[in-house]
């Protein structure tokens with residue numbers, strides 16, 4: 001009986017250790033290396049410098065408003081609803097000027113060095 005209890009505990013520990021981080025798009029999380037917050041129709045920070053290979057989490061902090069982060073030909077998060085986030089990995093050096101497809105006046109820049 002004691003042995004069975006020990007096995008159950010071990011199985012629970014194994015399951016807990018296998019809990020993987022949620023894939024993007026998903027709830028806003030601090031798991032990505034760097035985060036761009038989308039708030040008050042702005043990308044914050046407006047210009048972000050990262051090293052090649054960095055995963056950037058675009059986190060929409062505006063309830064009830066959907067945004068995108070889009071650089072045609074380079075990346076597109078698709079629609080990110082309020083309270084949600086989408087992750088983009090920047091594997092190439094360069095400057096990526098992006099905007100929100102829904103609110104084209106919203107602009108941001110990712111500088112990958």
Ligand SMILES: [Cu+2]
Nearest residue numbers: 067100102103
């Ligand atoms: Cu927008």
